[in-house]
Amino acid sequence: MKRDGEYSKEVQTIAGFFACKEAVLKAVMDTRRIITVEDHTILGGLGSAVAEVMAEAGKGCAFKRLGIQDQFAPIGLHEDIMSTLGIDSNGIIEAVREVMKADFEEDNDWDDEFWEEHVSEFFDR
DSSP states (O other): OOTTSTTOOOOSSHHHHGGGHHHHHHHHHHHSEEEEEEEEESTTSHHHHHHHHHHHHTOOOEEEEEEEOSSOOOOSOHHHHHHHHTOSHHHHHHHHHHHHTOOOOSSSOGGGOOOHHHHHHHHTO
16 A cells, blocks of 8 residues: 555445456555555455456556454454454454565566465465
């Protein structure tokens, strides 16, 4: 996200998301970093739609989906649940810091952005 918020997009519904495809690809190309935040399950949500757009375009980036992972939702006060899930302001800031640590070359050669360690992380689940 640029400091002026140029890359920050609020999407109310997945149907409304598809009007933002160009914005997603622009953010991927310009920053090579994407974080989605959902106050519900990440399965089949905004993060999945963003991943689909990136995959169809053949682009990859440091990508993090925040929300309820594939688990039962905790019960409690809203603020406590958001904190536990890492989708409160502190959790989002931590995710941004983590994603900003990703190292990329400053070129447009996407063929060399393949990270073997990230692929093995995915398949070790």
